[in-house]
Amino acid sequence: MTLSLKKNVIAEPAVAGWYAWSYLLPPQTLAKYLKNHYRNIVESFLDKPEAHRTALKQARFQGGPFVHEQEGSYEKVKEWYASSREQFAPLLDLADSIDELEQKILPELSGASMEPAYRGLPEPLAGRVELFYNRDNRTPDYRFIEPLLYASPYFDPGLQQVRFSTIDQDARQFALTTPVLEYTPEQVLVTVPLDSPLLDEVFAGGLDPKDLERITAEFGLDGERAATFRSFFEETPEPTADTQDAPDAIEYVGHACVFVRNRGTTFLVDPVISYSGYSQESDGRFTFDDLPERIDYVMITHNHQDHMLLETLLKIRHRVGRVVIAKSANSSLVDPDLKRILGRLGFHDVVELDDLESLATPGGSITALPFLGEHGDVRIRTKCGWLLDLDGTRVLFAADSTNISPQLYAQITASVGRVDTVFIGMESVGAPVSWLYGPLFPEKLERRIDAGRRLKGSNFEQGAAIVDTLQADAVYVYAMGQEPWLGAVMCVEYDEKHPAMIDSDKLVAYVKERGGTSKRLYLHETIEVRP
Known part of the structure; x- marks a missing residue:
């Protein structure tokens, strides 16, 4: 037994x-x-x-x-x-x-030598930070030497x-x-x-x-x-039953979590997975029971609780081969080194990809695409969309990318070509930036500024411009936080009049009117991988 x-x-x-x-x-x-x-x-x-x-x-x-x-x-x-x-x-x-x-x-x-400042550092930071000026030679800044803080x-x-x-x-x-x-x-x-x-x-x-x-x-x-x-x-x-020979598929798991199987290789994007074994459950969910014994690649788009959920990651750690993340660069207070965090969580095979860098996988590749918005204009480098090539079928997990720079996706398309399927988040209102990052700011933001800087995804116009530029045939709205098990880290209440629902409904209709496939996803959806 x-x-x-x-x-x-x-x-x-x-x-x-x-x-x-x-x-x-x-x-x-x-x-x-x-x-x-x-x-x-x-x-x-x-x-x-x-x-x-x-x-x-x-x-x-x-x-x-x-x-x-x-x-x-x-x-x-x-x-x-x-x-x-x-x-x-x-x-x-x-x-x-x-x-x-x-x-x-x-x-x-204000531009003079920083040597006296080093001598005046308080003991907890002495020898654990680097001071420097920005390029104007007047504005001072700093970074943490994170390994020394972890060793402290x-x-x-x-x-x-x-x-x-x-x-x-x-x-x-x-x-x-x-x-x-x-x-x-x-x-x-x-x-x-x-x-x-x-x-x-x-x-x-x-x-x-x-x-x-x-x-x-x-x-x-x-x-x-x-x-x-x-x-x-x-x-x-x-x-x-052994899933090694299971058919290729894309399984929407809930929120921004998507499971992909291609020729026996498995991928899991932004793992947030529901439990099972109780009577009051949603029908047809994808749960921990549905995961294979081996997850070859876990791909994390950005370092927010609803995309980088420790509760799920620790539970599946023994199954995971490699974790793929956006390149961390800042070691700043608002953007700590995600690779180091994952190491402290017991993940030791972690690969960072910078913008437009690729990692070869069996039958295809994973490419990091630039990801703007959703972080309230805070200097966050650790974020990207994932372009997954499955034997020539190209699927983009754009997460909460906001098309605030209309030229960006034209530049991306010119570089990487068209995309077949796009998953895009459209929580188009979002929380004020202080909801997440406020405790890290040196002073409280004015209410007006805080209200204008949001943790949000694309609205209809921005989303439509993204999928038009990428020339996608299939578009799926996801990462809306509606699944009930997301309540642990999100509190999103929608009705049909909520801007996020209106925007996403408009995008779904827009894609369908142009002859494409589109749906706002909820709970679980099996999506056929197109040849």
């Missing part, structure tokens, strides 16, 4: 007590989010819990800085916050040092945890603003580095009872908590 996790067991990663997403791995970004975001949320909740309860009764406040309270959770959050302050103190010192650099040291520089006391794998529990429906509660604690006896929180091979053993399954006992002990579990953890396992199901 061998044992594997039940299908409806979820494993939520956490860093410093908060649901883990990629910016909580680098010490410098974790420090800023703790100081400028998470601390404010928990202190507000402890001061006025009723305000949080009232706000969360209104749909417009979902996804805001509010704690989702459970019975008895107030005291648990209060106790956790009091006990964790000493543990988080070094990170708050690091955040203070970054503020001192940005708000005091750099503003005093400010990177603490002891702050990394995974919470195991069960779910009984697709819908997920927003996870990013509520501390990840053991609120009920049915939840088991283990402290374990997120790159630990123990997690691969757990997610791969096929454990004999002695293996499970060993892992339980290595997680530091005993008594009732150990029994609860063991209850998450069941006898390993019979293996499904």
Whole structure:
């Protein structure tokens, strides 16, 4: 007898007590989010819990800085916050040092030698940053020497945890603003580095009872908590049919996640996958059960929670061959090195592609295409669209690319040629830039400016120009955040009058009127790979 996790067991990663997403791995970004975001949320909740309860009764406040309270959770959050302050103190010192650099040291520089500035760096940054001038020789800037920060006391794998529990429906509660604690006896929180091979053993399954006992002990579990953890396992199901000879296909998995199989080679774009094994589920979904044992290439378009979801990535890590990402260049506060983040998550075969660079694959190639917009005009380099060549059939995953430079796709087409199929995101409103990046800014943006700089995809006019320029025969609108399991990281409510629905409906109709194939995707769709 061998044992594997039940299908409806979820494993939520956490860093410093908060649901883990990629910016909580680098010490410098974790420090800023703790100081400028998470601390404010928990202190507000402890001061006025009723305000949080009232706000969360209104749909417009979902996804805001509010704690989702459970019975008895107030005291648990209060106790956790009091006990964790000493543990988080070094990170708050690091955040203070970054503020001192940005708000005091750099503003005093106007073109003279930076040697005195290096001597004045606060201790947490000394020897861990490089200072320089931009090309005007007046505006100072800096970058982190990230390997040295990861090697410092400010990177603490002891702050990394995974919470195991069960779910009984697709819908997920927003996870990013509520501390990840053991609120009920049915939840088991283990402290374990997120790159630990123990997690691969757990997610791969096929454990004999002695293996499970060993892992339980290595997680530091005993008594009732150990029994609860063991209850998450069941006898390993019979293996499904071998998918090695399965037909070529493109499977829309939900949101921006697409699974592709071509001549036995498998690709997974922006993995966000739903669970199964419960009665209240959407029909016909593509779940973890539908994945093959081997995923040759995972392709990540950009470093946002709904495209680079740690919860899914850790669960499939033991299946993944190579991860392909856009080239990271900045090592800045807003754009930390994604390859290094993935390394700290246990992915060691990671390939970066710069604009228009290609990676040969069996029967084709993966090419990185420039990706503008969707990042609120913040200097983010780590983003691209993926052009996947499947024996001559060319499929573009454009993610949330916004056609703010109308000449861009004409230049791309002139360089790489026409594209057969385009997947494009059209969440054409988006959140203000501060919703994601605000805690990293040195000062709060004016409301007017914040409202005008959005994390959004293309509207109808922009999307139509992209597909016309690429001469695509098939166009699929995706990455709309409508699937219920996206609730953990997104809170998007649409009706037929929402601009995103109007824009995407118009694009679908536009493509069809011109004789093409088009659809706004939802839940799951099987798309035939055209020869």
